[in-house]
Every structure is written in C-alpha cells, then in structure tokens.
Amino acid sequence: MSERLATELGPKQPPVPPPTASQASAPGRSRHWEGPTYYGRPQVKAAPFNNWVVGGYIFLGGLAGAAALLAAVADRARGPEAAPTVRRGRALSMLAPTLGAGLLIYDLHTPRRFYNMLRVAKPTSPMSIGTWILMSFSGFSILGAAAAAASRWLPRLSFLRRTAKAAQLPAAVTGAGMTTYTAALLSATSTPLWAAAPRSMAVRFGSSSLAAGAAALSMGDTGRVGRTLDKVALLALAADLAATCVSHNTYRRTGVAPALEGDWGKVEKLGVTGLGTLLPMGLYAASLARGRSPALSTLAGIATLAGSAMLRVSTMAAGDESANRPDVSFRFNQPQNLPKRPSRWFRR
Amino acid sequence: MDMPARAAEESASRLDRMIPNESELTAGVRVEPGKSYGFFTDTTLCIGCKACEVACKEWNNLPADNIGLTGQSYDNTGALSANTWRHVNFIEKAGTCGLRENTQSPFQSGWLMMSDVCKHCHNAPCLEACPTGALFRTEFDTVVVQQDICNGCGYCVPACPFGVVDLSELDGKAHKCTLCYDRLKGGLEPACAKSCPTDSIQFGELEDLQGRAEKRVAQLHELGASNAYLYGAPGSPGATGDLGHLNAFFLLTDRPETYNLPAAPTRAANRVAPSLGTGLAAVAGLALAAFALLSGRD
Numbered sequence: 001m002s003e004r005l006a007t008e009l010g011p012k013q014p015p016v017p018p019p020t021a022s023q024a025s026a027p028g029r030s031r032h033w034e035g036p037t038y039y040g041r042p043q044v045k046a047a048p049f050n051n052w053v054v055g056g057y058i059f060l061g062g063l064a065g066a067a068a069l070l071a072a073v074a075d076r077a078r079g080p081e082a083a084p085t086v087r088r089g090r091a092l093s094m095l096a097p098t099l100g101a102g103l104l105i106y107d108l109h110t111p112r113r114f115y116n117m118l119r120v121a122k123p124t125s126p127m128s129i130g131t132w133i134l135m136s137f138s139g140f141s142i143l144g145a146a147a148a149a150a151s152r153w154l155p156r157l158s159f160l161r162r163t164a165k166a167a168q169l170p171a172a173v174t175g176a177g178m179t180t181y182t183a184a185l186l187s188a189t190s191t192p193l194w195a196a197a198p199r200s201m202a203v204r205f206g207s208s209s210l211a212a213g214a215a216a217l218s219m220g221d222t223g224r225v226g227r228t229l230d231k232v233a234l235l236a237l238a239a240d241l242a243a244t245c246v247s248h249n250t251y252r253r254t255g256v257a258p259a260l261e262g263d264w265g266k267v268e269k270l271g272v273t274g275l276g277t278l279l280p281m282g283l284y285a286a287s288l289a290r291g292r293s294p295a296l297s298t299l300a301g302i303a304t305l306a307g308s309a310m311l312r313v314s315t316m317a318a319g320d321e322s323a324n325r326p327d328v329s330f331r332f333n334q335p336q337n338l339p340k341r342p343s344r345w346f347r348r
Numbered sequence: 349m350d351m352p353a354r355a356a357e358e359s360a361s362r363l364d365r366m367i368p369n370e371s372e373l374t375a376g377v378r379v380e381p382g383k384s385y386g387f388f389t390d391t392t393l394c395i396g397c398k399a400c401e402v403a404c405k406e407w408n409n410l411p412a413d414n415i416g417l418t419g420q421s422y423d424n425t426g427a428l429s430a431n432t433w434r435h436v437n438f439i440e441k442a443g444t445c446g447l448r449e450n451t452q453s454p455f456q457s458g459w460l461m462m463s464d465v466c467k468h469c470h471n472a473p474c475l476e477a478c479p480t481g482a483l484f485r486t487e488f489d490t491v492v493v494q495q496d497i498c499n500g501c502g503y504c505v506p507a508c509p510f511g512v513v514d515l516s517e518l519d520g521k522a523h524k525c526t527l528c529y530d531r532l533k534g535g536l537e538p539a540c541a542k543s544c545p546t547d548s549i550q551f552g553e554l555e556d557l558q559g560r561a562e563k564r565v566a567q568l569h570e571l572g573a574s575n576a577y578l579y580g581a582p583g584s585p586g587a588t589g590d591l592g593h594l595n596a597f598f599l600l601t602d603r604p605e606t607y608n609l610p611a612a613p614t615r616a617a618n619r620v621a622p623s624l625g626t627g628l629a630a631v632a633g634l635a636l637a638a639f640a641l642l643s644g645r646d
Binding site: 022036037038039041042043044045046047048049061069070073074076077078082107108109110111113114116117121122123124125127128131149172176177179180181183184185187188189190191194195198199200201202205206207209210214225226228229231232234235239242306319326329330332333334337338339343 | 351364375418419420421427437439444473476477478479480482497498499500501502503505506508509510511512513514515519520527588589590603605606607608609610611612613616617618619620622623626627628630631632634635637638639641642643644
C-alpha cells in the first residue's frame with residue numbers, strides 16, 4: 001500500500017467538526033433531535049448504489065413488468081382488438097432483460113461476478129427474490145416476444161402463436177412482481193426513509209409502474225383500447241397519490257420527514273407529486289372529458305413516465321440523505337417506532 | 349515490496365510450532381466449532397489506547413483510512429469502514445460551554461471511550477440481505493463475508509442497522525470484522541481482545557460473557573455507577589426489533605446515541621413480507637380494475 005493511495009482513501013467529505021470537542025454530545029444541535037449525536041457523523045451507512053443507474057432500473061423494470069401485465073389484461077378483455085397493445089407490451093417488456101439487467105450489472109462493484117446472484121434463493125433478501133423475479137420475467141417475456149416474432153415469419157406454425165399466448169400469463173404474474181419488489185428491496189434496509197413506510201412505498205411503486213405502463217401503451221393509440229388505458233393510467237395515478245399522502249403522514253409520525261427538506265425532497269414533492277402525478281391526472285381528465293384528445297393524452301403520458309422515473313431516483317437520493325443525517329436515524333430508531341407485534345416470519 | 353521494516357525482521361515465527369488452543373492461555377476459553385462466541389466490550393474499562401485498532405489492522409493486513417486529524421477529540425479514525433474493523437469512540441462529557449464541572453460521577457468521569465465493532469447479530473440483517481450467500485454464519489456463530497463470492501452489490505451496507513459493513517474502493521467487495529475467523533480456526537483469541545491491556549474487550553463463549561457482564565453491571569451499581577447498563581444482551585437496548593441478541597455486546601454508561609448507537613434498531617427482513625404483500629395486492633387490484641374497464645361496453 002503506497003502512502004499516496006492511503007491518503008486518498010480518507011473520507012471524501014470529512015464531517016464539519018463542532019467548535020469544541022466537548023460539544024460532541026451536547027444536546028439540541030438539531031431542531032428535530034434533542035439528544036446527542038457523535039460529532040454529527042452518520043449513524044448508518046448510506047447505500048452505495050448509483051441513484052441514477054439503480055433508479056433507472058427500478059423505473060424500467062416496473063415499466064416493463066406493468067406493460068406485460070396490462071398487455072395480458074387487454075388481450076383477455078378485448079381479444080384481437082388489443083393486438084397492437086399486446087405487440088407494444090411485448091416490446092416494452094424487453095426493457096427489463098436488456099437495458100434493465102445491464103444497468104444492474106453495471107452498478108455492481110465487482111460486475112464480472114454478477115452470476116453469483118444465481119447461487120442462492122433467499123426469502124429474507126428482496127435482492128435475491130428480485131433476481132429470480134427478473135430471471136423468470138425475462139425468460140417468459142423473451143419467449144413470448146420471440147414466439148410472436150417468429151409466428152409473423154412463419155404464420156403456418158400455429159404452435160408459435162400458442163406459445164406466445166401461453167407465455168403471457170406467467171409474464172404478467174412475474175411482471176406484477178417486477179413493479180413491486182424494488183420497494184421491498186429499499187424498505188428491507190436500515191435507511192430511515194425507506195424503512196419508515198414499507199407498505200405505502202410498495203403501493204406507490206406498484207401503482208406508479210402501472211400508471212407508466214398504461215401511459216406508454218396508450219400513447220399514440222387512437223382506438224378504444226387506448227382510451228380505456230388512459231382511464232387505467234388515471235386510476236393508477238390516483239392510487240399513487242393516495243399512497244403518497246399515506247407515506248408522508250408516516251414520515252411525519254416516525255420522524256424521518258426532515259430528510260425530505262433538501263433538494264431531493266423538493267424534487268419528490270414538486271417534481272414527482274406535482275408534475276408527475278397531479279399534472280398528468282388533470283391532463284388525462286381533460287383529455288377524457290373531450291372524448292380523448294391525442295395531444296393532451298400524449299402530454300399526460302410523458303409527464304407520467306417522467307414522474308415515475310423521478311419517483312425512484314428522488315426516493316433513493318432522499319433515502320441517502322436520511323441515512324447520512326444522524327438526527328433522522330436516531331429519531332427513527334426510537335422504541336416508539338418498533339413494530340407493535342413481533343414478526344411471525346423468518347424464525348431462527 | 350512495500351513491507352514495513354519491522355515485518356521484514358520478524359518474517360518467521362520464533363516458535364517451532366503453534367501453541368495448541370492458545371486462547372485457553374490468553375482468554376481462558378477453548379475455541380470449539382458449534383459454540384457461540386462473541387465480544388463483551390466494557391466501556392468503563394476502556395482507556396482509549398487504540399491497541400485494538402492497531403492489532404486488528406496488523407493481523408488483518410488492513411490499510412489506513414484517514415491520515416490526518418479530525419479535530420474530534422482523540423478520534424482520528426472517524427468510523428468503522430471497509431478497512432477499519434475496530435473503532436474507538438472518544439466523547440468528552442465534562443466542560444461543555446467552556447465551564448469545567450466541579451463534580452465527577454464515578455468511572456470514566458468526563459471521558460467516555462468505547463471500542464466499537466461489528467455486533468455479529470443473532471438475526472444479522474447484512475447476512476439476510478446478501479443475495480449471493482457471500483455473507484454466512486460460521487461454526488462459531490459469527491458473521492463473515494466470503495471474499496471469493498461477494499460481487500460488491502452493496503446491499504449489506506444499508507441493511508446493517510449499525511453502519512458497520514462497508515464496500516472497499518480498492519477491491520469492490522464488502523468488508524467487516526470477521527471476529528478473526530482465521531484465528532478462531534487456529535484456536536487463537538481474536539487480535540483486538542488479545543491486545544486489550546485493560547480487558548475492556550473480552551472474548552469468550554457467549555453465555556459465559558453474558559453472565560460476566562450481568563455481574564459487572566451489578567458491581568458497578570453497587571459502587572455507585574447507577575447509569576451502567578448492557579447494550580445488545582438479550583432483552584436490553586440494541587437487542588430490539590427481532591434482531592435477537594448481539595454476539596458483540598457492550599456495557600455503556602450513557603444513552604446509546606452518545607456512542608453513535610441506535611436506541612432501538614430493527615431487523616430489516618421483517619419488512620419484506622408487509623411491503624411485498626401490500627404492493628402486490630394494490631397491483632392486483634389495479635389490474636382487476638383495468639380488466640373491468642377494458643371489458644366494459646362503452
């Protein structure tokens with residue numbers, strides 16, 4: 001170990017020391033936390049994820065899963081009329097096994113060992129659960145897309161069409177997992193903001209994914225399926241908004257709300273809830289009131305997709321802030337925030 | 349080769365063989381697979397010499413983290429990290445606001461020092477989060493990262509409720525205290541406990557350590573240090589939220605936050621089922637609503 005390297009290994013941004021050492025444990029240094037901190041140093045470590053890369057994967061994976069799920073629903077409900085939607089759903093579902101998986105491997109710190117994820121299956125680890133959800137979703141969606149593409153070249157081979165159809169249901173079920181497991185992944189950590197509201201965050205991620213999926217499928221679709229998908233997107237956005245209200249209420253109750261006072265908190269409130277949820281809700285409502293205006297509907301779709309992506313990135317970044325602030329993590333880790341009943345899961 | 353001069357001098361052991369079960373001589377305990385081992389760190393005995401930090405770095409061949417002064421009392425190490433598996437906290441209690449207190453409570457008075465380490469939790473969140481199985485529970489009931497399997501996903505880092513596990517920028521793998529797994533295999537006491545000159549760090553079989561710790565708390569209470577309590581022993585602060593007991597536990601004399609410890613940490617894996625269940629139910633509900641809307645005549 002050369003000396004030069006050892007110096008570079010020091011903390012990137014050393015915390016600002018208090019004026020005198022004895023003030024380290026002096027109380028009342030934050031208006032959210034009356035108790036002591038250790039020189040203002042973080043109590044837990046923030047996740048070493050690249051928020052744009054992993055946030056991008058969570059968005060793309062959710063979009064792909066929701067598209068597969070909604071395409072299967074449209075096919076069951078509408079049959080041949082939904083054929084363009086099904087085709088688009090197959091194309092969108094390819095985002096997860098290609099770009100999405102690539103982003104995940106890129107974020108590993110030893111990427112050449114990515115296959116070690118396939119060594120085990122662990123119900124206590126949402127990352128392991130997610131690995132297998134992604135693997136099976138990729139398998140079913142690739143199978144469906146490949147069979148559908150091949151059946152256009154070889155229309156006489158009817159088993160190709162049947163294969164594409166048969167892959168739809170398992171792709172839809174695993175697709176539902178793709179929309180949600182990422183919220184469980186963030187919640188099953190000690191990062192205060194993510195751990196504070198496991199239930200409502202999962203509803204947010206799931207409904208935001210479905211809104212993004214419906215928005216992407218309905219864009220440019222002038223038919224009856226497209227109009228109905230606009231309604232689905234509106235409904236999912238409403239569910240997202242309700243879950244957002246519940247989340248913020250929980251953040252206030254458990255004391256992690258100060259983590260949303262920073263820049264990323266503003267992005268979460270104004271960008272995600274304002275421009276990414278309320279605005280497209282209004283646009284979709286206006287579009288539907290006029291018997292569907294393609295321009296308004298497309299605009300709403302773009303806002304929904306951007307809001308869905310920013311929800312993930314801002315949640316990750318604000319989570320990092322909550323981990324880096326000892327006042328937030330100390331306030332969160334108080335006995336009154338302990339679960340009321342001991343869990344029945346995973347006894348050892 | 350970058351080898352310290354002293355290491356070159358001592359390139360070979362002067363003993364012709366290892367002392368069998370050396371830990372019986374140094375810690376009074378024989379290390380046997382299948383039993384639970386841990387640390388009891390009694391902060392009232394800590395003198396802040398950092399011998400544990402040095403012994404850990406030397407045995408485990410860990411590079412320095414921070415060259416320089418932090419200005420935070422005698423703590424120039426900062427925090428536990430990928431390269432620092434023992435970290436001595438320094439807290440100066442007396443003399444706040446420029447005034448020196450003229451009364452001192454027994455034991456450690458205005459100075460609190462505490463050698464922090466991985467807690468080797470009973471239900472370890474890092475181990476439960478690890479998607480590759482690199483983190484595993486050893487035959488000594490400790491938690492260790494297998495360096496040949498870890499792929500540096502980093503999920504164990506936010507999973508830890510104590511901020512212990514860290515990714516190394518040098519090799520892209522997660523690192524933390526192994527409770528000297530290699531030494532235990534060879535019947536040796538872990539380096540930090542062996543080097544501790546005041547026996548503030550005690551290594552032993554867990555039940556034995558817990559009994560010793562209870563007695564020490566009772567003794568301190570008798571001597572007037574009524575604020576002494578255990579952190580991480582069964583049923584005490586630190587062993588909350590389904591974490592179970594901590595194999596490395598502490599005797600503290602101030603509230604946990606003073607030592608940068610959470611008052612009521614929780615087991616992260618318990619949030620998997622509520623989160624996945626609620627999320628999937630919401631998605632299923634929305635999918636059903638979508639089916640109803642799409643099959644509508646309109």
